[in-house]
Amino acid sequence: MLRASALTTNTEIDLQGINGDASAAGVGVEFGAELMQLGEAVAMGDEAQLSTARQQLVELAGAAVLVDAAGVAANFQRMVRIADAMGIPIDDMTTELGQQVRQELDLARFETAQNSAVNN
Amino acid sequence: MTHFSYNDSPYPIRDDIKLEYRQFWQRLAGAGSWWSGAERVAIAAESRLASHCKFCAERRQALSPYKLQGQHDSAGDLDDLAVDAVHRIVTDQARISQTWVDQMTDKGFSNEAYVELAGIVVTVFSVDEFNRALGLELEPLPQPVTGEPSRYRPSQAVGGTGFVPMISAEGATGAESDLYRGSRGANVLRALSLVPDAVRDWRRLASVQYISVEGMTNLVKQDDRVINRMQMELVAGRVSAINECFY
Numbered sequence: 001m002l003r004a005s006a007l008t009t010n011t012e013i014d015l016q017g018i019n020g021d022a023s024a025a026g027v028g029v030e031f032g033a034e035l036m037q038l039g040e041a042v043a044m045g046d047e048a049q050l051s052t053a054r055q056q057l058v059e060l061a062g063a064a065v066l067v068d069a070a071g072v073a074a075n076f077q078r079m080v081r082i083a084d085a086m087g088i089p090i091d092d093m094t095t096e097l098g099q100q101v102r103q104e105l106d107l108a109r110f111e112t113a114q115n116s117a118v119n120n
Numbered sequence: 121m122t123h124f125s126y127n128d129s130p131y132p133i134r135d136d137i138k139l140e141y142r143q144f145w146q147r148l149a150g151a152g153s154w155w156s157g158a159e160r161v162a163i164a165a166e167s168r169l170a171s172h173c174k175f176c177a178e179r180r181q182a183l184s185p186y187k188l189q190g191q192h193d194s195a196g197d198l199d200d201l202a203v204d205a206v207h208r209i210v211t212d213q214a215r216i217s218q219t220w221v222d223q224m225t226d227k228g229f230s231n232e233a234y235v236e237l238a239g240i241v242v243t244v245f246s247v248d249e250f251n252r253a254l255g256l257e258l259e260p261l262p263q264p265v266t267g268e269p270s271r272y273r274p275s276q277a278v279g280g281t282g283f284v285p286m287i288s289a290e291g292a293t294g295a296e297s298d299l300y301r302g303s304r305g306a307n308v309l310r311a312l313s314l315v316p317d318a319v320r321d322w323r324r325l326a327s328v329q330y331i332s333v334e335g336m337t338n339l340v341k342q343d344d345r346v347i348n349r350m351q352m353e354l355v356a357g358r359v360s361a362i363n364e365c366f367y
Contacts, residue, residue, distance in 0.1 A: 001339075002353035008339040011350065018357035025358075029350050039355040042253045043362035045171065054255060063131040064346040070253035071137065072347075072355040075329035078246035079308060079356075080365035082322070084213040085238045086311035087221070087283035088367060105361070112214050113366040115282070 003101050015104050031061040035069050042073040089116040123259055131254055136344075140328045141247055144321060145259070148240065151267035153315050154233045155240075158264040162197040163206060163237055164244040165261055169193055170210035177211075185215045201229045202237060209241045214364045221283040231284040232273055232314055239318030243325060250329065277314045287313040302334035308367065309333065330356070 006013040006028060017025025017036050025036035034057040041050035057066050092098065093116060107113065124141040126133040148164060150157045170176055175190040182188045185208070194203045201224060208216055225231060248258050276291035287296055289305025292313075299319045300309055312318035323333055330352065331342055341348040360367075 002350060002357050005339040005349040005353055009348075009350065013350065017354055018361050020358070020361070025354060029354050030348075031351065032354055035347070035351055035355050036358045038253070039358035040362055042249060043359045050253065051255065054253070058131075062346075065351075067131050067133060067137075067254065068345050068347045069351070069355050070250050071329035072352045073253055073359050074246045074250035075326055076356045076359040077249045077363070078242040078325070078329075080360050080363040080367075081209050081213045081242045081245065082238070082311050083308055083365055083367035084363075085209045085216050085242070085283075086235070086286075087216070087218060088281060088307040088311050090367060091307050102366075107366050110214065110364040110366045112364065116366060 003097060007097075015101065018105055031057065031065065034060055035065075038066070038069050039073045039076075042070070043077065084112050084115075087115045121260075123262065126256070129254065129256055134328070134344075137250075137328045140324055141259070144243060144247070144325065145262045147317075147321065148244070149262035150265045151269045152236050152240075153272050153317060154230070154236045154269050156264070156269060157267060159198070160240055161261050161264045162195065163202065163240045165195050166198055166203055166206040167210055167241045167244050168248065168258065169195060170207040173207055173211065176207050180212050185212050186220065201227060202233075205229070205234060205237055206241050209238055210245055216283070218283050235284055235312050235314045236318060239312050239315060239321060243321055246325060246329065272316075274313070274316055281307060282311060285314050286310045287316075300333075302332075303336065 002013065002018065003015060011028040013028040014024035017032055020040060022033040022036065025032040029035070034053070038053040038057050041053040054066060057069065090098065102108065123145045124138045126138060148160055152160055155163065173193040175192050178190065179185050179188050192203050192207050205224065221234065224234060251258055274287055274296055276287045276293065276296065277285040278288065279285045287299065287310060289300055292299045292305065296316050299313060299316055303309060309319065309322065312322060326332065331338070335342055339349050
């Protein structure tokens with residue numbers, strides 16, 4: 001969806017921000033590095049990392065951005081568990097955009113790829 | 121008491137978030153489709169123990185999550201199967217398999233009970249994660265309300281997509297006609313549809329934490345948010361990657 005949003009807004013981005021590259025996260029996305037680090041800290045469950053990420057985001061972007069970002073992070077902590085606990089496959093493995101993104105991010109390395117019957 | 125007042129929050133919490141969390145807490149306290157109010161609140165309480173469970177931490181390091189034997193750090197208010205399901209969903213969801221879900225069924229833990237339990241776990245976990253992300257205390261759980269589960273199972277639910285039966289996009293009719301409204305019925309929306317109220321909770325919470333189902337096609341920016349869609353998706357993508365979620 002990041003790629004789809006970037007295409008819609010004609011913005012150049014670097015998807016490696018998804019894989020934790022802070023400089024890549026900042027390409028085309030305002031406060032990208034700090035937002036990525038907040039999401040990472042939430043998902044890692046590391047309180048010290050989270051405290052640092054929260055402080056950096058508030059100082060740079062403000063409290064309202066932090067609250068919206070916290071909502072998104074919390075939402076996806078839920079979504080990933082729904083998807084994996086119910087074993088759902090990708091809706092459409094054939095779209096070119098989806099294939100490109102999965103390849104670029106090497107998502108087939110994840111164990112849950114088998115729910116979508118991926119072999120490469 | 122008024123839940124989710126956020127009076128002590130150093131950050132301004134949007135009113136729509138407070139309202140939705142309060143409403144979910146009310147629904148959590150009452151009987152659901154397959155669990156009583158007391159059981160639903162017990163599931164919520166158990167979900168809070170999972171993150172600190174020593175056995176879960178040990179199992180996450182194990183090559184196979186199904187070989188290791190041990191005891192969860194549990195409140196003891198649910199049976200062992202339910203406790204294990206709660207803990208797996210919170211701490212090791214990426215290794216849940218069809219075989220394990222089928223084995224649960226063989227032991228008498230129905231798909232319907234599993235789906236409702238999962239819906240409770242992920243929703244409470246998500247609300248808790250929001251507070252944790254902001255460095256806030258967890259909200260006290262609600263007092264259970266007496267009542268009997270409805271035992272409602274949608275007749276349109278069929279197997280073939282994931283580990284449990286689901287309602288297809290075309291099958292969302294009659295009492296379930298609202299489930300996928302405004303969407304094409306993506307699998308992640310269908311996932312909990314064996315318990316339709318769990319999908320309704322899904323939609324309501326997503327609409328305040330992320331974006332509404334109807335708003336998914338807005339790839340630019342939702343008016344009542346300060347971050348745009350690219351910013352949202354960057355956060356979403358990083359959280360999903362850390363969780364090793366292929367979907």
